[in-house]
Amino acid sequence: MTEVGRGIRHPNTLQRYSEAWSVMLYADSTQKVWQKTLQLAWQLDHQGSILPIQNIHIAACALSINAVVLTNDPHFQKIPGLDATDRIF
Numbered sequence: 001m002t003e004v005g006r007g008i009r010h011p012n013t014l015q016r017y018s019e020a021w022s023v024m025l026y027a028d029s030t031q032k033v034w035q036k037t038l039q040l041a042w043q044l045d046h047q048g049s050i051l052p053i054q055n056i057h058i059a060a061c062a063l064s065i066n067a068v069v070l071t072n073d074p075h076f077q078k079i080p081g082l083d084a085t086d087r088i089f
Contacts, residue, residue: 003054004071020070020088027061036060040079051075059084 001021008014027033037053037060044051052075059079062069069076069084076084 003052003058004069004073007073016088017070024070025065025067027065027067029057029061030064033057033060033064036064043080044078049078051078055079 001018005014005017005021008017034057037057040060041051041053041056044056055073055075056079058069059076059082061067062084063082067083069082070086070088071084072086076082
């Protein structure tokens with residue numbers, strides 16, 4: 001929430017995202033998830049796609065529980081197997 005929210009420039013958009021986040025599941029960050037973060041970072045780096053580690057960790061958390069990431073950050077679209085959207089329904 002913090003990583004994605006800090007990049008939102010318009011207060012009304014931040015409010016809409018905050019309301020959506022308030023009813024979402026949150027994934028625990030475990031040792032296993034950190035291992036997945038390392039694997040994803042290594043894979044992406046070697047493919048020439050250097051992404052912020054916090055984004056990769058958010059993706060690893062989401063992948064661990066098959067969750068969708070609500071974000072407007074295009075970095076998340078580069079993570080294989082991750083379902084990411086900027087649409088609030």
